Amino acid sequence: MSGEEHWNKIKIKPMRFLPQTDNEIAEMLAAVGAASIDDLIAHVPAQLRESAAIKLPAGLSEAQVAAELQALAKRNSGADRFRSFLGGGYYRHYIPAAVRAITARAEFATSYTPYQPEASQGTLQAIFEFQTLIAQLTGLDVANASMYDGASAAAEAVLMAHRISPRRGVVALARGLWPDYRLAIRTYLSAFPDVEIREIPFDGNQGSVSIDALRAAAGEKLLCIVTGYPNMFGIVEPLETISTLAHQAGALSISATAEPLALAMLKSPGELGVDIAVGEAQSFGLPLQFGGPGAGFFAARTAHLRQMPGRLVGETRDREGRRAFCLTLATREQHIRRERATSNICTNHSLCALAAAVYLSMFGGRGLRELAERNVEIAHYTADRLASAGIQRRLSGPFFNEFVAAVGSPANAIQAAERRGVLAGVPLGRDYPELGNGLLICATEMNQPADIDLLCDAMREVA
Amino acid sequence: MAGAGKIRPAQTASETPELAAAAASNTRWAVPLIFEESVAGRSGVDLPRRQFESRPAIDLIGADLCRGALEDFPQASEPQVMRHFLRLSQLNFAQALQFYPLGSCTMKYNPVLNDECAQLPGFAALHPHTPAHLAQGALELMAKLEQALAEISGMDAISLHPAAGAQGELSGLLIIRACHMKRGQPRHKVIIPDTAHGTNPASSALAGFHVVVAKSGDRGYLEASQIARLVDDDTAALMVTNPSTLGIFEPEIREIANLLHERGAMLYLDGANMNALMGVAKPGDMGADVVQFNLHKTFSTPHGGGGPGAGPIGVKRHLEPFLATPRIVRDSDGYRLDSDRPDSIGKLRSFYGNFGMLVRAYTYILALGGDGLEQVSRRAILCANYIRERLRDHFPNATDQPVMHECVLTHDLEKKKGVSTLDIAKRLLDFGIHPPTIYFPLVVHGALMIEPTETESRQTLDDFVAAMERIYGEAMENPELLKQAPHALALRRVDEALAARRPLLRWTKP
Numbered sequence: 001m002s003g004e005e006h007w008n009k010i011k012i013k014p015m016r017f018l019p020q021t022d023n024e025i026a027e028m029l030a031a032v033g034a035a036s037i038d039d040l041i042a043h044v045p046a047q048l049r050e051s052a053a054i055k056l057p058a059g060l061s062e063a064q065v066a067a068e069l070q071a072l073a074k075r076n077s078g079a080d081r082f083r084s085f086l087g088g089g090y091y092r093h094y095i096p097a098a099v100r101a102i103t104a105r106a107e108f109a110t111s112y113t114p115y116q117p118e119a120s121q122g123t124l125q126a127i128f129e130f131q132t133l134i135a136q137l138t139g140l141d142v143a144n145a146s147m148y149d150g151a152s153a154a155a156e157a158v159l160m161a162h163r164i165s166p167r168r169g170v171v172a173l174a175r176g177l178w179p180d181y182r183l184a185i186r187t188y189l190s191a192f193p194d195v196e197i198r199e200i201p202f203d204g205n206q207g208s209v210s211i212d213a214l215r216a217a218a219g220e221k222l223l224c225i226v227t228g229y230p231n232m233f234g235i236v237e238p239l240e241t242i243s244t245l246a247h248q249a250g251a252l253s254i255s256a257t258a259e260p261l262a263l264a265m266l267k268s269p270g271e272l273g274v275d276i277a278v279g280e281a282q283s284f285g286l287p288l289q290f291g292g293p294g295a296g297f298f299a300a301r302t303a304h305l306r307q308m309p310g311r312l313v314g315e316t317r318d319r320e321g322r323r324a325f326c327l328t329l330a331t332r333e334q335h336i337r338r339e340r341a342t343s344n345i346c347t348n349h350s351l352c353a354l355a356a357a358v359y360l361s362m363f364g365g366r367g368l369r370e371l372a373e374r375n376v377e378i379a380h381y382t383a384d385r386l387a388s389a390g391i392q393r394r395l396s397g398p399f400f401n402e403f404v405a406a407v408g409s410p411a412n413a414i415q416a417a418e419r420r421g422v423l424a425g426v427p428l429g430r431d432y433p434e435l436g437n438g439l440l441i442c443a444t445e446m447n448q449p450a451d452i453d454l455l456c457d458a459m460r461e462v463a
Numbered sequence: 464m465a466g467a468g469k470i471r472p473a474q475t476a477s478e479t480p481e482l483a484a485a486a487a488s489n490t491r492w493a494v495p496l497i498f499e500e501s502v503a504g505r506s507g508v509d510l511p512r513r514q515f516e517s518r519p520a521i522d523l524i525g526a527d528l529c530r531g532a533l534e535d536f537p538q539a540s541e542p543q544v545m546r547h548f549l550r551l552s553q554l555n556f557a558q559a560l561q562f563y564p565l566g567s568c569t570m571k572y573n574p575v576l577n578d579e580c581a582q583l584p585g586f587a588a589l590h591p592h593t594p595a596h597l598a599q600g601a602l603e604l605m606a607k608l609e610q611a612l613a614e615i616s617g618m619d620a621i622s623l624h625p626a627a628g629a630q631g632e633l634s635g636l637l638i639i640r641a642c643h644m645k646r647g648q649p650r651h652k653v654i655i656p657d658t659a660h661g662t663n664p665a666s667s668a669l670a671g672f673h674v675v676v677a678k679s680g681d682r683g684y685l686e687a688s689q690i691a692r693l694v695d696d697d698t699a700a701l702m703v704t705n706p707s708t709l710g711i712f713e714p715e716i717r718e719i720a721n722l723l724h725e726r727g728a729m730l731y732l733d734g735a736n737m738n739a740l741m742g743v744a745k746p747g748d749m750g751a752d753v754v755q756f757n758l759h760k761t762f763s764t765p766h767g768g769g770g771p772g773a774g775p776i777g778v779k780r781h782l783e784p785f786l787a788t789p790r791i792v793r794d795s796d797g798y799r800l801d802s803d804r805p806d807s808i809g810k811l812r813s814f815y816g817n818f819g820m821l822v823r824a825y826t827y828i829l830a831l832g833g834d835g836l837e838q839v840s841r842r843a844i845l846c847a848n849y850i851r852e853r854l855r856d857h858f859p860n861a862t863d864q865p866v867m868h869e870c871v872l873t874h875d876l877e878k879k880k881g882v883s884t885l886d887i888a889k890r891l892l893d894f895g896i897h898p899p900t901i902y903f904p905l906v907v908h909g910a911l912m913i914e915p916t917e918t919e920s921r922q923t924l925d926d927f928v929a930a931m932e933r934i935y936g937e938a939m940e941n942p943e944l945l946k947q948a949p950h951a952l953a954l955r956r957v958d959e960a961l962a963a964r965r966p967l968l969r970w971t972k973p
């Protein structure tokens with residue numbers, strides 16, 4: 001039986017989300033003076049109505065839909081039947097049950113953007129707490145209510161730099177920035193003919209940005225430098241040196257962080273002279289979900305507040321003097337400023353920001369630091385074990401929870417690992433031909449020593 | 464009047480027993496910030512014991528690279544964190560709790576199964592770098608969702624990448640720009656009606672276009688003759704929402720598309736109001752070259768207090784080469800991701816879209832099927848017409864055109880009693896109803912933009928009508944009651960001007 005025949009056999013007329021009974025529909029039609037619902041759309045040109053039928057299979061019962069989705073989910077064996085060392089922009093971390101329990105609450109999940117503050121204090125206060133947590137973590141003055149993801153947040157940061165210094169046109173992108181982040185920046189900037197994007201190579205031994213190449217780019221037209229912290233290779237970039245170079249040229253220093261857990265361990269971007277710190281908050285309580293939704297974060301200094309994109313929640317008072325929260329500084333935004341807005345963003349990733357706020361509140365400063373330390377330890381343990389098995393690190397700079405291993409053939413290594421039920425890592429050859437034999441291996445608190453045994457076995461097999 | 468007996472608003476909380484009860488219950492507490500509830504030494508997580516010997520992390524990474532403790536972070540136990548956020552949740556209005564007729568936002572019921580499916584481990588635990596042969600279910604779901612959206616909209620190719628409607632707009636406009644460039648005729652202007660959502664001009668500016676504003680005609684819709692006067696050889700596209708933000712179906716849309724195409728320009732159709740169109744009129748048949756979908760509106764993914772949403776776009780065949788990478792393709796080995804697209808605009812975000820929201824939307828489409836989706840739009844239109852008719856005495860429609868899934872109403876209370884639309888909105892809160900979108904579209908003075916959606920019962924609509932009528936009466940007798948509203952919530956009216964005057968955007972340790 002074909003798929004379509006199958007559906008047609010079991011089809012139903014779905015009613016469960018549509019509460020109007022036939023009687024009520026008749027009464028409502030009488031109230032509006034129409035004979036049928038089709039009368040209400042009779043003004044739509046007939047030519048359009050005639051071809052509007054939706055030729056999709058008929059609706060299904062909840063049990064049927066659930067079975068169909070479960071079958072699809074099962075065909076993703078890579079999700080839950082492998083021991084994984086995948087990282088490279090999205091990270092595997094345990095999510096405390098409390099996070100899902102809170103974000104699943106319909107009071108949060110089914111509310112709209114908090115335009116009516118009196119009816120939205122829950123969302124507003126939680127986002128105010130998120131803003132505070134991100135500001136603390138990045139060491140900057142203010143953070144916004146969230147962006148879509150790390151890549152678009154990085155693009156918005158460059159646009160913000162352009163608003164601050166409109167006469168400068170050279171954007172220096174460290175090549176160690178994730179490929180998707182570099183592509184998003186290019187796409188967002190594609191309609192700005194006066195902006196030139198230069199990729200700054202990384203030091204082939206260390207894996208951090210080449211300071212000599214950066215110095216060569218740091219002329220009077222330099223608008224900003226964007227650096228991954230840690231970068232795509234897990235390497236901790238010398239952010240202070242980079243920021244100093246940027247500032248000496250009169251430019252801004254922007255850091256992008258895809259693994260924000262590292263910020264519980266490393267000196268904060270703000271402490272290292274960064275002007276705008278952006279990144280991806282997925283590590284803080286959001287499931288992998290094949291890459292989205294996560295939540296972009298965006299932090300900056302007060303001096304640049306009016307140029308920030310996105311929503312901001314501020315503290316205020318109600319008529320009787322009680323503490324209250326509301327969206328504020330909306331005159332930067334599209335619904336007020338239209339084509340002169342700082343950004344076109346409207347819907348952001350509020351519920352994901354809530355997840356991050358709950359996650360960070362659960363861990364607290366000490367718990368988060370300890371988790372970060374565990375990540376450093378297991379990643380270094382993995383690198384050491386691989387070294388004992390004859391697989392060396394390709395890049396020597398200090399790293400957080402992922403590193404590049406030099407393997408003879410990444411494709412063979414990945415296959416050998418897969419046969420043992422292990423996802424060995426992300427091959428880098430496509431995006432970084434200069435690291436052709438590089439395999440990006442990420443180890444987090446989700447990895448057990450037994451996983452590492454299997455990984456080492458696989459690598460030995462193909463070495 | 465059905466349901467009117469249930470409407471019992473208050474003058475003040477203390478005057479009415481049920482509000483006094485509410486005051487004593489959970490809606491009245493003030494919740495300290497999580498930082499203020501912090502007690503040194505507490506934690507909400509316990510980490511397992513280390514399973515191997517290791518040097519201290521700080522030595523492994525280098526002490527000079529490491530920060531000190533995160534001293535100002537909250538320290539709280541799990542029960543404390545749960546209570547904190549659950550108490551906060553009680554301070555929200557939400558679609559699942561009450562009528563939420565925000566115009567152009569489509570606050571329909573979000574089926575519970577959608578969320579449950581998105582949490583299935585096969586979806587939730589799937590890493591975006593998983594090799595394609597181990598992620599066939601996800602890729603198949605995305606391919607099938609693309610097919611379904613193409614069928615619903617009459618477009619040829621769908622891109623699921625954009626994270627939200629505004630990002631969909633930006634990618635659609637960049638695609639139009641890229642296509643004109645490829646033809647060797649770069650164009651610089653985008654025409655946008657004055658009724659448009661603010662993201663339209665903002666996205667156009669970001670995509671490098673100069674915005675030309677088209678004034679709505681006297682009849683409240685776009686007239687082909689007027690667009691003909693505005694289109695020239697430098698016009699890249701017309702960006703139009705259909706139905707418009709006045710809830711009116713653009714009757715001349717087909718003629719407008721034809722005349723745009725004759726001049727080499729394109730039609731961008733903002734699909735924010737797609738909830739009116741399913742089985743009624745397909746954007747593809749209207750002549751749209753690009754349309755964006757807001758899955759968090761029409762396709763029932765939850766709004767989340769402001770996202771995450773998802774804003775896929777559909778395009779006609781001639782624009783397909785320009786879509787963002789990667790594209791999902793199918794060959795003899797199954798589904799895979801293809802990034803080898805030389806004309807692509809590139810990427811606007813990481814990976815492949817807000818997949819978790821795509822699962823929810825696909826679940827919804829499967830549940831309703833083609834017939835069901837057609838019913839959705841028809842009933843949404845019935846509900847909006849019903850409200851418009853029932854309220855017409857005191858809240859007349861802004862135009863005399865037939866309305867689709869939402870209506871924009873006005874009132875004379877400002878003139879008669881100095882009561883503003885904002886006052887009406889705040890008073891509605893006392894009835895446990897979320898107010899409509901207000902002061903939008905900008906072309907209607909004091910607008911109340913009402914979108915009931917198809918998932919509300921007649922009873923709910925009647926309760927809303929009764930509340931609006933009662934508020935009208937209150938405004939005539941005691942305008943101060945409205946100007947002081949809300950009365951029955953945890954907070955009185957919030958001073959938004961103060962927040963902007965003296966921005967306080969984070970907590971700092973006292």
